[in-house]
Amino acid sequence: MSLGAGEKKTKESVVFNLPNAISWLRIFSTAIIVLLMYLGNYGSAFVIFVAAAISDYFDGYFARKYGLVTKLGKVLDQMSDKILITSILIVFVEFGMAPGWLVIVMVFRDTLVSIVRMVASDAGNVIAANIFGKFKTVSQMILSVGLFLELTLSSSERLLRVLSGLNAVLIYVVAISTVLSGLIYVYQNREYLNR
Numbered sequence: 001m002s003l004g005a006g007e008k009k010t011k012e013s014v015v016f017n018l019p020n021a022i023s024w025l026r027i028f029s030t031a032i033i034v035l036l037m038y039l040g041n042y043g044s045a046f047v048i049f050v051a052a053a054i055s056d057y058f059d060g061y062f063a064r065k066y067g068l069v070t071k072l073g074k075v076l077d078q079m080s081d082k083i084l085i086t087s088i089l090i091v092f093v094e095f096g097m098a099p100g101w102l103v104i105v106m107v108f109r110d111t112l113v114s115i116v117r118m119v120a121s122d123a124g125n126v127i128a129a130n131i132f133g134k135f136k137t138v139s140q141m142i143l144s145v146g147l148f149l150e151l152t153l154s155s156s157e158r159l160l161r162v163l164s165g166l167n168a169v170l171i172y173v174v175a176i177s178t179v180l181s182g183l184i185y186v187y188q189n190r191e192y193l194n195r
Contacts, residue, residue, distance in 0.1 A: 019063035020073050026052045026059075026080040030087050037091050046148040052084055053141045075117075078133075082110050085140045092147045098171065105175055106140070109182035116185065119192045127189055132181040139177045143170040 029052045036045035059077055063069045086106055092098040113133075120127050150163040186193070 017068045017070070017073075018066070019059040019068050020070070020076055022055050022059040022062070023073070023076040023080040026055055027083050030084045033084075034087055034091055037088075042148065042152045046145075046152055049084075049088065049144065049148060053145075056081060056137070056141075081137050085137070085144060086110070088144050089140070089147075092144075095151070097147050097150065097167075098143075102171055102175055106178055109178050112182055113185050116189050116192060120189060125192075130181075130185065130188065132177075132184045136174075136177040136181040139170070139174050143167065143174050146170055 029048055033045045033048050033052070036042070036048070056077070059073070063073055086103065089098055089103050089106070093100050093103055117127055146163060146167045150160060150167055153159055153163065
């Protein structure tokens with residue numbers, strides 16, 4: 001009986017250890033950010049988004065530092081990033097500040113990568129994000145910050161033009177990095193697709 005309780009406690013500690021708790025918090029904060037954006041409270045939404053984006057560094061840092069790297073944590077970290085960024089960009093698409101095709105490219109890439117990850121999981125492997133995937137995530141977050149700034153600093157016409165131009169370039173940087181990281185990910189893990 002005590003062994004079963006111990007196993008249950010171990011499973012709970014894996015799900016809610018510090019790095020995973022940060023990832024869960026990032027998912028929860030996404031709903032708050034989206035709600036604040038629709039309510040027109042862009043400043044608060046931006047602050048929470050920046051905090052959520054920064055937290056992406058700390059969950060991995062704490063996991064490595066304290067030996068809390070788990071299969072669930074690897075999946076949860078990547079999933080929380082996708083939920084955060086995709087949700088925010090969908091709102092920006094609705095606001096007319098980002099093209100819909102960009103979100104379609106992101107969702108298609110993430111779906112393809114998820115398929116590879118599921119096949120690998122069936123084979124007993126959990127594939128962590130590579131450097132290309134991390135660059136993709138960083139570029140998406142930078143674009144999101146740029147769009148937030150464009151939204152909140154719209155009173156300055158000169159600054160607005162500069163931000164709008166930078167964001168237009170960033171949109172294509174994100175699109176290219178998203179496609180390339182997806183192709184590289186599939187190529188590097190093609191062995192799982194050949195089974």
